[in-house]
Amino acid sequence: xxxxxxxxxxxxxxxEGHGDLIINVKDKKIEKLMFRIPESPRFFxxxxxxxxxxxxxxxxxxxxxxxxxxxxxxxIKATEKAMGIKPSQQTxxxxxxxxxxxxxxxNVLHVYxxxxxxxxxxxxxxxxxxxxxxxxxxxxxxxxxxxxxxxxIGGRAVHPIRTxxxxxxxxxxxEEMIKMxxxxxxxxxxxxxxxxxxxxxxxxxxERKTEYISISDTSDYALYDGNIKSTDxxxxxxxxxxxKINEKVVQHxxxxxxxxxxxxxxxxxLARFNNNHDKLTDNAKxxxxxxxxxxxxxxxxxxxxxxxxxxxxxxDDSIRLIDEILEDGLDEGKAMADIKPxxxxxxxxxxxxxxxxxxxxxxxxxGRVEKANMIIPTGMNYANIEKDMHALVSTxxxxxxxxxxxxxxxxxxxYDPCISCSTHFLKVKLINx
Amino acid sequence: xxxxxVGVFGFTGCGxxxxxxxxxxxxxxxxxxxxxxxxxxxxVTEYSDTYEIALVEGSITTKHxxxxxxxxxxxxxxxxxxxxxxxxxxxxCLKNLYGPEKAKELVYGDKKDWIxxxxxxxxxxxxxxxxYARGCPPNRFEIVDIIRSLIVGRxxxxxxxxxxxxxxxxxxxxxxxxxxxxxxxxxRAGCNSRCPNSVSGCEACRGVIDDPNVNAxxxxxxxxxxxxxxxxxGFNLYNACKGKTIEKRDK
Numbered sequence: 073x074x075x076x077x078x079x080x081x082x083x084x085x086x087x088e089g090h091g092d093l094i095i096n097v098k099d100k101k102i103e104k105l106m107f108r109i110p111e112s113p114r115f116f117x118x119x120x121x122x123x124x125x126x127x128x129x130x131x132x133x134x135x136x137x138x139x140x141x142x143x144x145x146x147x148i149k150a151t152e153k154a155m156g157i158k159p160s161q162q163t164x165x166x167x168x169x170x171x172x173x174x175x176x177x178x179n180v181l182h183v184y185x186x187x188x189x190x191x192x193x194x195x196x197x198x199x200x201x202x203x204x205x206x207x208x209x210x211x212x213x214x215x216x217x218x219x220x221x222x223x224x225i226g227g228r229a230v231h232p233i234r235t236x237x238x239x240x241x242x243x244x245x246x247e248e249m250i251k252m253x254x255x256x257x258x259x260x261x262x263x264x265x266x267x268x269x270x271x272x273x274x275x276x277x278x279e280r281k282t283e284y285i286s287i288s289d290t291s292d293y294a295l296y297d298g299n300i301k302s303t304d305x306x307x308x309x310x311x312x313x314x315x316k317i318n319e320k321v322v323q324h325x326x327x328x329x330x331x332x333x334x335x336x337x338x339x340x341x342l343a344r345f346n347n348n349h350d351k352l353t354d355n356a357k358x359x360x361x362x363x364x365x366x367x368x369x370x371x372x373x374x375x376x377x378x379x380x381x382x383x384x385x386x387x388d389d390s391i392r393l394i395d396e397i398l399e400d401g402l403d404e405g406k407a408m409a410d411i412k413p414x415x416x417x418x419x420x421x422x423x424x425x426x427x428x429x430x431x432x433x434x435x436x437x438x439g440r441v442e443k444a445n446m447i448i449p450t451g452m453n454y455a456n457i458e459k460d461m462h463a464l465v466s467t468x469x470x471x472x473x474x475x476x477x478x479x480x481x482x483x484x485x486x487y488d489p490c491i492s493c494s495t496h497f498l499k500v501k502l503i504n505x
Numbered sequence: 506x507x508x509x510x511v512g513v514f515g516f517t518g519c520g521x522x523x524x525x526x527x528x529x530x531x532x533x534x535x536x537x538x539x540x541x542x543x544x545x546x547x548x549v550t551e552y553s554d555t556y557e558i559a560l561v562e563g564s565i566t567t568k569h570x571x572x573x574x575x576x577x578x579x580x581x582x583x584x585x586x587x588x589x590x591x592x593x594x595x596x597x598c599l600k601n602l603y604g605p606e607k608a609k610e611l612v613y614g615d616k617k618d619w620i621x622x623x624x625x626x627x628x629x630x631x632x633x634x635x636x637y638a639r640g641c642p643p644n645r646f647e648i649v650d651i652i653r654s655l656i657v658g659r660x661x662x663x664x665x666x667x668x669x670x671x672x673x674x675x676x677x678x679x680x681x682x683x684x685x686x687x688x689x690x691x692x693r694a695g696c697n698s699r700c701p702n703s704v705s706g707c708e709a710c711r712g713v714i715d716d717p718n719v720n721a722x723x724x725x726x727x728x729x730x731x732x733x734x735x736x737x738x739g740f741n742l743y744n745a746c747k748g749k750t751i752e753k754r755d756k
Binding site: 113114115117118119121127130131134135136137138140181185198201208212213215216219227228229230231233234236241242321 | 517518519520521522523524525527528530531533534537542566595596597599600603607608609611612613614616622641642699700702703704705708742
């Protein structure tokens with residue numbers, strides 16, 4: 073029906089931010105398709121200049137409330153690298169543990185609160201409280217478990233206090249470690265039930281092959297640390313990210329656009345899965361089979377499924393980490409490494425829930441930040457969202473305006489774009505010319 | 506009683522305040538039952554023409570933002586600023602220390618003219634704010650308390666005493682003893698001294714109490730070999746916009 077079509081979506085709800093989508097169709101051809109982020113820029117790269125080495129992690133955590141642990145970790149890794157600070161193994165294990173649970177809470181929020189309403193045909197999670205109480209209750213329980221883990225290790229759920237360059241200002245107690253393990257074990261029935269529910273959802277069929285980039289490690293399903301790896305066959309040390317990842321300012325958006333081997337790439341759970349699926353726990357692998365997630369997967373909508381599989385993996389792997397930490401015994405002496413503030417450059421690369429996150433700091437000889445560069449996952453996904461949208465819209469032009477609009481919103485939501493990093497999201501206005 | 510229509514609005518910030526509302530896991534369903542959420546970017550797609558209560562997160566940093574907050578001021582009966590960015594301008598104000606042009610140039614280089622960005626201000630620079638849920642992130646239970654108070658028609662109680670009081674009550678070792686700079690003596694409590702509880706200095710994310718004992722704080726700093734400059738850096742983190750306002754209020 074849509075020979076000519078004008079779609080403006082601004083701001084899109086149920087994504088963590090604001091953004092606009094503009095589609096103009098003329099004679100059944102897409103004339104213009106633009107996904108833009110109109111939200112005010114934050115200028116974090118400027119804010120950091122001149123700050124002391126112990127401040128960037130607290131400042132950059134405020135880039136994103138939903139992935140504040142990721143920004144904190146990328147920041148402290150960059151500072152540690154720049155100043156040659158060596159955190160203890162205990163610190164790294166605790167960081168991996170807190171890291172898992174930011175990813176779990178974020179993935180739960182996205183899969184159950186933000187994406188699920190689309191699959192149940194409602195505007196938000198609120199109607200689901202009446203119609204699908206079990207979905208809402210599972211989501212709240214798992215989310216609380218994950219947030220409590222972050223609270224125990226980091227001191228609070230949003231913007232952790234204890235995770236700092238060098239280690240932890242305060243360690244969890246042994247009792248708290250045991251309690252966390254019990255909390256983790258208690259959530260398996262909810263994961264099983266979620267599996268049953270997710271199996272019934274109809275994931276839209278859509279494929280567009282692109283480049284998938286994530287960090288990768290020889291032993292871990294990498295979230296906290298690793299090389300940068302691409303499905304296009306390259307792998308580089310994280311310090312050398314500039315060898316592959318390019319960034320430019322585009323006029324229609326405050327978020328910079330990125331590219332690597334080709335004109336666009338995808339980061340996030342699906343990219344991590346495509347690169348590292350063999351490092352998932354056996355239990356998580358079982359879930360991938362049950363849900364039909366097979367690597368390499370080129371269906372962006374399956375990102376939601378990959379997010380759920382990561383929840384399972386994180387719960388499994390957290391129990392392993394807690395067992396190891398308890399076996400070694402918590403040691404106050406290993407809580408903080410020695411820090412000698414000084415000059416140097418360091419890059420901290422992690423997997424935020426929404427994908428690759430890069431912090432790059434240069435310190436002067438007074439130990440103050442001289443230059444900072446940060447690349448956020450949604451910035452990296454940006455160009456790919458436009459390409460996906462282009463491919464999707466051209467296949468569904470025969471659908472009604474409402475259907476096209478919903479499909480576009482769902483596709484964008486599948487990316488879980490945490491655009492508060494730079495932006496916020498879409499209200500839909502469709503005008504038929 | 507009719508459920509009050511509530512809108513949750515986000516301006517420039519990290520979305521963490523809205524997330525803290527979602528993080529009310531145990532109370533979220535009760536809260537959703539007691540109010541009618543008609544707008545919540547992180548949760549709900551719907552909109553409304555009027556609002557009983559507007560919870561506003563984030564600071565105002567663009568011309569477009571100025572228009573939006575004024576519009577919300579016109580259609581909302583009660584405005585509650587949630588989080589440091591809305592209350593004091595928060596960390597976003599660090600940009601002001603550069604002046605907007607310099608900050609644009611640092612981040613966007615020669616493309617800086619493409620960017621809409623004005624001096625960062627808290628929301629009460631543009632609209633009358635009825636209540637403040639302070640902090641970065643805000644205390645989610647305090648947000649619930651404010652909403653509950655508004656529903657039953659009572660004035661919410663927001664602490665106006667220093668963080669030290671909560672910190673002492675929690676039995677913490679004073680972090681000054683550990684060589685850590687802390688804003689606790691002049692900062693507004695209500696967070697249950699969460700940073701000192703984690704052996705970290707208070708960063709005054711809830712702003713300063715109405716009648717701070719600045720001299721006592723200075724004495725304390727000199728006792729531990731620190732200067733006002735040391736502490737101003739920390740204070741600036743969340744209060745760079747409010748410096749003048751606070752000075753005025755102190756007199």
